[in-house]
Amino acid sequence: MERRFEYLTSPQLKEHIARKSLVILGIGTIEEHGDHLPTGTDLFITQRFMDDLRERLDADGSVPFLTLPAIWTGYSAKLMQAWPGTIRMDTRTVMDMMRQIIGSLAEMGFDKIMVLNGHGHHAELLRVVARELSDDHGIAPAVINILSLGVKPYNAVRKGAAGGSIHGGEDETSVMLHYGYEIDPALYTDVDHVKVHTDFVAGDNYIGSTRVFWSTWHYNPSKTGLLGDPTPSAPEAGRVLVEACLDETVRFAREYWSFRPGG
Ligand SMILES: [Zn+2]
Numbered sequence: 498m499e500r501r502f503e504y505l506t507s508p509q510l511k512e513h514i515a516r517k518s519l520v521i522l523g524i525g526t527i528e529e530h531g532d533h534l535p536t537g538t539d540l541f542i543t544q545r546f547m548d549d550l551r552e553r554l555d556a557d558g559s560v561p562f563l564t565l566p567a568i569w570t571g572y573s574a575k576l577m578q579a580w581p582g583t584i585r586m587d588t589r590t591v592m593d594m595m596r597q598i599i600g601s602l603a604e605m606g607f608d609k610i611m612v613l614n615g616h617g618h619h620a621e622l623l624r625v626v627a628r629e630l631s632d633d634h635g636i637a638p639a640v641i642n643i644l645s646l647g648v649k650p651y652n653a654v655r656k657g658a659a660g661g662s663i664h665g666g667e668d669e670t671s672v673m674l675h676y677g678y679e680i681d682p683a684l685y686t687d688v689d690h691v692k693v694h695t696d697f698v699a700g701d702n703y704i705g706s707t708r709v710f711w712s713t714w715h716y717n718p719s720k721t722g723l724l725g726d727p728t729p730s731a732p733e734a735g736r737v738l739v740e741a742c743l744d745e746t747v748r749f750a751r752e753y754w755s756f757r758p759g760g
Pocket residue numbers: 530538539615616664665669
């Protein structure tokens with residue numbers, strides 16, 4: 498069955514609205530990812546994850562659903578422009594765009610909308626948008642930060658420190674290797690070349706902790722555009738991370754779609 502929203506006709510969408518199908522919308526971005534990863538890494542991971550998810554949800558068969566194409570741009574911290582490749586929108590532009598896209602879906606009659614976010618800097622923005630949409634339309638959009646759902650199994654297989662799995666680090670690089678993206682090993686395994694930055698986001702201090710929030714990217718000491726350590730990356734760690742995220746997302750989709758209080 499065709500699951501891609503943009504391939505369906507209005508009458509076909511009407512049937513999906515009657516069935517209260519779940520709509521899945523992805524958002525990545527294009528920004529520099531160091532010397533070894535393409536600028537579209539967040540978009541590429543989002544798209545591939547959505548392709549995998551379509552297959553999983555079809556095989557599962559318990560949730561009627563549709564997917565929309567992943568959005569390719571968004572907000573990045575200004576300092577990411579120090580390296581070529583970052584296309585940067587204002588936070589409010591991203592929020593308005595998402596509010597209007599999801600608002601259109603709500604006005605059409607869809608009431609379960611799941612956003613798959615492939616870019617760290619969008620997490621807070623999307624939570625605010627979800628609250629605004631609840632106020633405006635009485636819906637409760639869900640926001641999933643794709644790679645964060647598989648952290649536990651990934652932590653058991655990653656080779657580097659936790660702080661190495663940030664921007665362009667072991668997690669994203671391993672996922673890109675898993676998805677078959679060819680990277681010259683010299684570009685991510687040579688420690689001197691990649692100049693890893695893990696101290697800044699790991700440890701017992703408040704920098705990079707979840708106990709308080711302060712936007713420490715501003716102080717990023719990176720010389721290469723990386724914030725993390727890609728040197729121990731391997732496709733197997735990427736596979737474990739993606740599989741765990743897919744399992745969790747399918748589990749969540751079932752619960753989210755069937756949750757209808759009072760109905
Ligand atoms: Zn990224």
